[in-house]
Amino acid sequence: MEDSIVANVLSVADIEFESSFTRSHKVLRFIARRVLEEESDVEAAIRNSKVTASYQFRRFDSEGELRQWLLRILIDEALIIRRRQITFTRP
DSSP, rough: OOOHHHHHHHHHHHHHHHHHHHHHHHHHHHHHHHHHSSSSHHHHHHHHHHHHHHOOOOSSSHHHHHHHHHHHHHHHHHHHHHHHHHHHHHO
16 A cells, blocks of 8 residues: 555656756757757757756746746756767867
8 A cells, every 4th residue: 555655656757857958948058059069969958958857856836936947957968969979079
C-alpha cells in the first residue's frame, strides 16, 4: 500500500515537471539561441537543463518563479557548452 502511494506521488511530480517544462520551452529555446549559434547546441542545452532540473525539481509559489529557476539552469547549461567551444577552438 505504501509503495503505491509513493509511486503515485512520484508520477504526479513527474507530470507536473513535464507540464511546467513544456510551458517554458519557447522561452528556454529563445534564450539558448541567444547564447549558442548551432541548433544542435541549443538542443543539447535544453536537453541538459531538463535533466538537471528534473533531478532538482521542487514546487514554487508561482509560475514566474518556476520559469526563472528553469532559465537560470538553462543559462548555466548553455554557458557550459559555450565555454567548451571556446576551449576547444583556441590554438
